Amino acid sequence: MAKKQYKVPVSGVVAQYARTSLGLSLSDACKQLDIEAEELEAIEAGSEQPEIVLLKSMAKVYKRSLTFMLLAEVPYEKPLPRDHRTAGSVKLEHFHSKTILTVRKARTLAISQIDLLRNLNLPVPAFKYRSTLQDDPRALGQKLRQQLELYHLREEGITDAQALEHTIDAVSALGVLVYQLSLTQDGLRGFSVLDEEVPIIVLKRGGEMPTARLFTLFHELGHVMLGESGMCDLHAADGEAIEQWCNSFAAEVLLPREELRQHEVVVQHLAANVGKEWARVELANIAKEYHVGLEVVLRALHSEKLTTPEFYEEHHLKWKEKAFGRAKKGQPRDTIKGKVQERGRSFVRLIFNAFDRERIGAIQASQLLDVPMDRFSHARQLVA
Numbered sequence: 001m002a003k004k005q006y007k008v009p010v011s012g013v014v015a016q017y018a019r020t021s022l023g024l025s026l027s028d029a030c031k032q033l034d035i036e037a038e039e040l041e042a043i044e045a046g047s048e049q050p051e052i053v054l055l056k057s058m059a060k061v062y063k064r065s066l067t068f069m070l071l072a073e074v075p076y077e078k079p080l081p082r083d084h085r086t087a088g089s090v091k092l093e094h095f096h097s098k099t100i101l102t103v104r105k106a107r108t109l110a111i112s113q114i115d116l117l118r119n120l121n122l123p124v125p126a127f128k129y130r131s132t133l134q135d136d137p138r139a140l141g142q143k144l145r146q147q148l149e150l151y152h153l154r155e156e157g158i159t160d161a162q163a164l165e166h167t168i169d170a171v172s173a174l175g176v177l178v179y180q181l182s183l184t185q186d187g188l189r190g191f192s193v194l195d196e197e198v199p200i201i202v203l204k205r206g207g208e209m210p211t212a213r214l215f216t217l218f219h220e221l222g223h224v225m226l227g228e229s230g231m232c233d234l235h236a237a238d239g240e241a242i243e244q245w246c247n248s249f250a251a252e253v254l255l256p257r258e259e260l261r262q263h264e265v266v267v268q269h270l271a272a273n274v275g276k277e278w279a280r281v282e283l284a285n286i287a288k289e290y291h292v293g294l295e296v297v298l299r300a301l302h303s304e305k306l307t308t309p310e311f312y313e314e315h316h317l318k319w320k321e322k323a324f325g326r327a328k329k330g331q332p333r334d335t336i337k338g339k340v341q342e343r344g345r346s347f348v349r350l351i352f353n354a355f356d357r358e359r360i361g362a363i364q365a366s367q368l369l370d371v372p373m374d375r376f377s378h379a380r381q382l383v384a
Contacts, residue, residue, distance in 0.1 A: 008055050010069060012046030017074045018062040019044075022097045032061045063101055078107070081191050081229040084243055095231070096185035106193060106202050110177050112368055113347050114197055119359050120350070125175035127199050131225040137245050140225070141218075141252025150253065154289055160210035163291040165345070167214060171201070171221060172346050178217065180205035180341050187233045190216040194229040205341060211293045218253045222246030251300060255290045260300050263289075276307045283319070294319035336378045339370050345383045352380060 019029050030037050035054065042048035050058065059069050068075075080095060080103055117124050131140055145151070148170045153163045168178050176199050183190070183204040189212065193200040201220040203213045216234065223230050228242055260266060265282050283297045290297075295316050302312040340348050348369065355365040366373050 006052055007049040008052050008070070009049055010043070010055065011072055011074075012044045014069065014071050014074055015050075015058065016044040018058065018064050018069060021077065021100070022062055023095055023100050024062070024097060029061065033057050063097075063104075078195050081193055081231050084230040084240060085187060085233045098182070098184055099186045099188065099231075102181050102183055102202065103191070103193070105181060106179055106200050107196060109179055109343060109347070110193075110196050110198060110200050113177055113350065116350050116354050116360075116368075120354055120357065122350075125198055127175035127224065129174065129225050130227065131222075133226065133241060133245055137222070137249035138252040138257065141249045142256055142258075144221075145253045145256060148253075153291060158291075160214075160291050164210040164214050164217075167217060168344060169346065171217060172344065174221075175199070176201055176221065176224060177347075178203070178344050179347075180213070180344070182206050186231070188231055189234045190220050191231040192220040192223040192229045194224065194227065199224045205338075209293075211287070211291055214254060214291055215250050215293065215296060218250035219246045222249040225249075251292075251296055254292050255286075255296055255300050257300060257304055260286070260297075261304065261306075266301075266306065270306075277311050278307060280319075336371055336375050337382060340379055340382045343369070348379060348383045352376075352383075 019026075024032075026037055026040060030040050033040065033054065034057075039048065043050050055069055056066065058064075059066050062069075080100065083095070114124055148167070150167065150170070153166065158166075172178050178201045180203045183202070184206065188204060189208070190201065190203045192202070201217065201224065203216050203220075205213075208216075216232075219232060219234055220230075223232070223242070223246055226242060226245070230242070232243065232246075234243070234247060263286055265285050269278065269282060278298070278301065280294070283294045283301075286297045287294050298307070298312060298316050298319055301307045302309070302316075343351075351360075351365055351368050354360045355362070360368070362373050365376070369376075369379060371379050
């Protein structure tokens with residue numbers, strides 16, 4: 001005898017919101033749920049109730065809990081950050097469901113980190129830096145570079161990965177929560193969230209070179225300083241004034257124009273009187289020293305009128321791809337190192353601090369780290 005399937009009373013409005021808030025079309029949802037569109041439309045209209053098996057499938061597909069699916073009305077949820085992406089000066093819209101889930105994950109991590117700080121009676125950081133589009137991004141970039149003492153990154157032997165790690169720690173100390181999460185869709189390099197208690201910056205982790213993430217870090221910090229959150233692809237040519245401001249700010253933090261003019265490569269090039277065209281190796285030598293990409297160096301040369309607009313237009317897109325190139329394939333995913341990288345060293349240290357002081361148990365620590373308990377020692381070593 002077949003087991004009877006009971007129908008569960010749900011709010012059609014909540015069912016519809018659970019789908020649309022993840023950016024799923026009706027047809028996409030039906031395909032994943034393996035049901036006809038008429039059935040889902042009836043559920044969302046409130047004229048039909050789903051069987052328990054279907055409700056569980058809806059919760060799984062929509063990335064919501066069963067408790068959420070059984071709510072009587074739609075709860076308040078904070079909106080997505082503003083979309084700053086453009087193509088041909090036309091605004092892009094509609095984020096992929098994976099992007100929406102990454103925003104949710106960033107918010108969840110931030111709430112957990114702030115809760116831990118309070119649990120340990122530690123102060124919740126306050127970001128105090130404010131700017132406007134009328135402020136000179138280059139002057140602010142120079143000032144912040146000095147404050148963060150980023151000049152030490154030019155010391156011999158520091159890798160791009162180490163430069164990124166140290167700089168994230170420095171930016172975090174300003175009162176920002178920095179995470180590195182997966183952003184595989186929508187052409188995003190990163191985003192910032194300003195409607196939580198502490199500003200959040202998310203960098204694209206998978207496939208991005210450390211130099212690309214360093215630039216994104218300061219681009220998004222520019223958004224935070226302007227009080228304008230955003231989902232960014234960093235394409236200044238098509239972007240709004242705010243994107244261009246943030247790019248100028250980030251470039252100056254990482255590669256000050258005065259230092260560029262005094263750099264040995266630039267001095268030698270100008271002394272040789274060989275014109276305003278540059279060899280790739282020249283840009284690469286500067287880029288390596290400052291932990292930036294080739295396009296950042298080329299843009300700086302262009303802004304200082306050390307190269308021609310024609311040379312810049314011919315090479316900047318090609319070298320931008322190099323600057324923001326993908327990391328080597330074949331790297332392991334979801335390793336302990338990856339989990340630590342996602343959360344950031346300051347958050348991981350905070351979790352172990354709470355665990356050692358018995359403010360949280362091993363199970364909660366494991367959940368916050370997303371690391372098995374038998375791998376705690378490995379995670380500790382990575383943040384020592």
